[in-house]
Amino acid sequence: MGGAQVLAQSSSSPDSSDAIRGVVIDSISRQPISRALVSSPDNRFATLTNSEGRFEFNFPKAEEGKDGGASAGESGGDGSQLTANNRPIVGRFGGSNRPYMLTARKPGYLAHQNNGGSQAEGLQSGAVQELTLTLVPESLIAGTVTLPTSEPPDSISLELYRREVQDGRAHWVAVGGRQSTSDGQFRIADLRAGTYKLLTQELLDRDPLNFDPLATGPLNFRSRGQLYGYPPVYYPNATDFESAGTIHLSAGQTQTVNLTLVKKPYYRVRLPVLFPGNEAGENGVGVDVYANGHRGPGFSLGYHNERHTIEGMLPAGTYTIAAKSFGANGWTGLQTITIKGGPIDGPTIALAPNGLIPVNVKEEFTSHDYNGTSSWSNGRLTVQFKGPRRYLQVMLEPVDNFGMMQPFGLRDPTGPGDDSLVIAGAAAGRYWVRVNAQRGYPASIRSGNLDLEREPLVVGVGGGADPIEITMRDDTGEISGTIEGVSSPGMGGGAAGFTASYRAGPHVYCIPLAESGGKFTEVPVQTDGSFDAQGLAPGPYRVLAFERPQFELEYRNPEAMQAYESKGPVVRVVSGQTERVTLQLISTDGAAGEQ
Secondary structure (H helix, E strand, O other), rough: OOOOOOOOOOOOEEEEEEOOOOOEEEEEOOEEEEEEEEEEOOOOEEOOOOOOOOOEEEEEEEOOOOOOOOOOOOOOOOOOOEEEOOOEEEOOOOOOOOOOOOEEEOEEOOOOOOOOOOOOOOOOOOOEEEEEEEEEEEEEEEEEEEEOOOOOOOOOEEEEEEEEEEEEEEEEEEEEEOOOOOOOOEEEEEEEEEEEEEEEEEEEEOOOOEOOOOOOOOOOOHHHEOOOOOOOOOOOOEOOOOOOOOEEEOOOOOEEEEEEOEEEEEEEEEEEEOOOOOOOOOEEEEEEEEEEEOOOOOOOOEEOOOOHHHHHHHOOOOEEEEEEEOOOOOOEEEEEEEEEOOOOEEEEEEEEOOOOEEEEEEOOOOOOOOOOOEEOOOOOEEEOOOOHHOOEEEEEEEEEOOOOOOOOOOOOOOOOOOOOOOOOOOOOOEEEEEEEEEEOEEEEEEEEEEEEOOEEEOOOOOOOOOOOOEEEEOOOOEEEEEEEOOOOOOOOOOHHHHHHHHHHHEEEEEEOOOOOOOEOOOOEOOOOEEEEEEEEEOEEEEEEEEEOOOOOOOOOOOHHHHOOOOOEEEEEEEOOOOEEEEEOOOOOOOOOOOO
């Protein structure tokens, strides 16, 4: 399995060896898992669990005066470790003869996740002799794609999206796709618990009476008559991605779904693209197609580089066409078209250059002893920043995460001494403004009448938007305290042990309430259960302590956070003061919050 080296088990007596023993269990049934592979990441150690889910590694004790002992197996004459194939393995990790981490995996269970199927803390130090590794069973979506007639469908492509929380907000993220078999069956495996949306991709009907097989490619088709196709079907039976239903999977669950395709007439679409000035757009144009004005995947058109046209086929309906040029120059254009039972030629999509959005910073600092420096270099030009550019980063993150939308940051310097704050290249769309500062905090972020801490920035075609105005202050406070019932977990040895403990142990989150201008803050917890959150903006925060990291905490959604109103106190931070609090640990079930 994966080429792991299985080392011979030592038969040394208890006086001359030590061991790591354990069991691998199912996180849902809590039953032992046989034939699971337990190994170290460097493949020095590997074995399969027995019928009772148990495994064992024996290690001859290192002799006095020798740096590093032998691994499970015989010891070479030069002190090196021998595998079952009598090949030496050079000792590593400070001479320890024990693995620094063990992981378990088996088909049918999720792999490469921090879901309990790994153990790092205390292995090399010998503090751990018996351990339990927990594997989470995979979830599955299976079903059938059918046609409304008795004819068998072609192989149908399906796309799957998972609801994930990024920076406190939920987004739909593509997690792969599958092809159905010739009889329409499909099976999507290796899924973790969560919420999903499923859709089929478009498929043109290859009726030989109407379709010319010599004209290949989406932009090089010829038809002998009316062409038909199968538009996307959004589970269970929606017309676009936004209105599609969701599939909720728990760990180990198999959800059966059925999708029925509907044949519709498809019509030719050709839209000329007009570039600004004398530009020709040799680098190509990316095209997104949105049905009913709702962003999301499903329909598609292509760009013909020689004819400078957007072309393809679509069924009757209303669509928004978004075009963006590739290359150094950023141009975007939008057009809405309506197909009513016949081909369309036009209208023209005129691309406009993306504009510049200046960022103005007002500093209201009480301290003037900041000595931070920052510089930028591209190999030919080096610029030493002054003013806010030294400590401030500003990013536009798209509200919609589909299509060509991408985050935009501050423009690179244009020459010596350029430390201005300007965002360049932002395409038309809506953006959340994110400010990260190494000094102080943003007391307000505005653009015209918009409060950008709560409302998105709207950028028009051509980059039209009012300047972003940021007020920076440094009159911070802090929250410190303890978590009841948390005993010292022991950080283990080395960086690997610290990293594992930090990820697996308790975490404290300071979540600003709606009326607060503060920033979401994650606070590490010390081994004695104490914590200290420094540099917080004044205002109210809900403080929550979880027994493990919460990667899916939707802290920017007030509705989602209502579930935690009784789970942690509200603490009001005052400038220059330290607020002290005692927290109750919020338990999480199994792998909740992990990814």
